[in-house]
Amino acid sequence: MSERVMPGCGGGLITLDVADALWAGLTARSAVSTSSAALTCSPADRVGYVLLGGRVVATVQARGGLWGVPEIEVRRAAAELNAVEMGRQDLGRIGPFGGPPQQEYMEGMLLRWRQRITRVLQEPGGPERAARGEGDGPYHLAGIDWRRMLVEQTRDRTARTWWLPRAVVRLLDAAEHTETLWLQAARQGSVAVTEPPSRHGQARAAGGRQTKSPDCPTAPLCPYNGELKGHVYSxxxxKPGISRKVAGWACAVCGTAPAAVLDHCHEHGYVRTPVCHSCNTQERPDHLYSNNIRVADHYTRLFHTHTADWLRHWHRCPGCRARTTLPLPHLAAWTAYIACRSLRPTHRGSRGRKPCGVLRVSWTGSQNAPRSCLLTVAVDFCSSGEHRVLAQVPYREAAEQFRVWLAETAPAVAAEAGPDRLDGLPTWSRPMIADTRSEGLGLF
Structure with missing residues (x-):
């Protein structure tokens, strides 16, 4: 017996057109920009469901070949989206990188939002057409209109990078993870899958049979409990299946989004934890060149508001923990941001004195030759037109200053560090096969 698709005022089924209007109305005041054609103008063929935020909403075929969705599920998805808090200045980079991430291909995994956005923006005139709403690109993903929140940054008038608010990145990652679980359950037969709805809400191939899908399976993410401790990333x-295993954990840093990558120390080669894309990009140093870092705003979170969490995360590497230090780029950023804070000049502003320009730190040599390694902290883009060097700090001095600061700031982390806390660590850094799949990853 077919289900009746009602115009929608109760808790039954509503047509896709009505669901579109309901979604747009419920999310009109959301911090996350949404699309008014989230269900009837899908960016990819859907098989028995649509994505709304981080929720899968099943489609149900009714009389006359029309397709509908449970109204209660649309309302739940809208409520979850409205609860998302978004900082317009807290951005995560989404591309372009040196190459596409090498992920295991899962047939039927359709969102792949990073690849879709990058493909549109890399086309000639792509960013401009996306800003004007032109072209046939996927201008909404999981009901989210990403083009209204995209931030483009240009360096040296040639290199473009694209960024989205970090809350949106986590939301889209969660949607991709939820879709993966749905498809896995569908292939195992625990979810009845309907035929995909067409652009206009008509069935493509009903076959004279109506099928109903239950609520989306939402298997909880497993917390990471150190299962990969001591493993070497290379x-x-x-190992086959490692990407799928990683996706089953919650991000070990934020604890909310599904993990997507294995964060690891590029100096010692050890795995730290599984993390989501958002936390991975937040932890990544902002490289200008291979030995040159701009100390951006996200270091406030790393070394100020969430210091203990990030220090504990970095010290999951046995090499960094035994030597009571950080990887060289992170140590350089810490030296500029913390150790040289008192040296940074300020200027008068409308709201008091403002730090001068933009901090930048570079280095010569490497941590493997600490006697010849020198960190240089400078200020760029000074409002008075100056470009000044604030300090030159030898690597050993910077490492010693960090040890003192660590003991004062995160005593629990410092208590677990030191050469006497770990037996059997190699005297020399474990050789590491460079990961060149993404820009700037080889040094953190």
């Missing part, structure tokens, strides 16, 4: 990353 060996672990080659």
């Amino acid at each position: 060996a672990l990353s080659r």
Whole structure:
């Protein structure tokens, strides 16, 4: 017996057109920009469901070949989206990188939002057409209108990078993870899958049979409990099925989004934890060149508001923990941001004195030759037109200053560090196979 698709005022089924209007109305005041054609103008063929935020909403075929969705599920998805708090200045980079991430291909995994956005923006005139709402690109993903929140940054008038608010990145990652679980359940037969609805809400191939899908399966993410402690990334990353295993954990940093990558120390080669894309990009140093870092706003979170969490995360690497230090780019950023804070000049502003320009730190040599390694902290883009060097700090001095600061700031982390806390660590840094799949990853 077919289900009746009602115009929608109760808790039954509503047509896709009505669901579109309901979604747009319920999310009109959301901090996340949404699309008014989230269900009837899908960016990809859907098989028995649509994505609304981080929720899968099943489609149900009714009389006359029309397709509908449960109204209560649309309202739940809208409520979840409205609860998302978004900072317009807290951005995560989404591309372009040196190459596409090498992920295991899962047939039927359709969102792949990073690849879709990058493909549109890399087309000639792509960013401009996206801003004007032109072209045939996927201008909404999981009901979210990403083009209204995209931030483009240009360096040296040639290199473009694209950014989205970090809350949106996490939301889209969660949608991709939820879709993966749905498709896995569908292939195992625990979810009845209907035929995909067409652009106008008509069935493509009903076959004279009506099928109903239950609520989306939402298997909880497993917390990470150190299962990969002591593993070497270069060996672990080659194991079959590791990407799927990582996706089953919650991000070990934020604890809310599904993990997507294995964060690891590029100096010692050890795996730290599974993390989501958002936390991975937040932790990544803002490289200008291979030995040159701009100390951006996200270092406030790393070294101020969430210091203990990030220090504990970095010290999951046995090498960094035993030597009571950080990887060289992170240590350089810490030296500029914390150790040299008192040296940074300020200027008068409308709301008091404002720090001068933009901090930048570079280095010569490497941590493997600490006697010859020198960190140089400078200020760029000074409002008075000056470009000044604030300090030159030898690597050993910077490492010693960090040890003192660590003991004062995160005593629990400092208590677990030191050469006497770990037996059997190699005297020399474990050789590491460079990961060149993404820009700037080889040094953190």
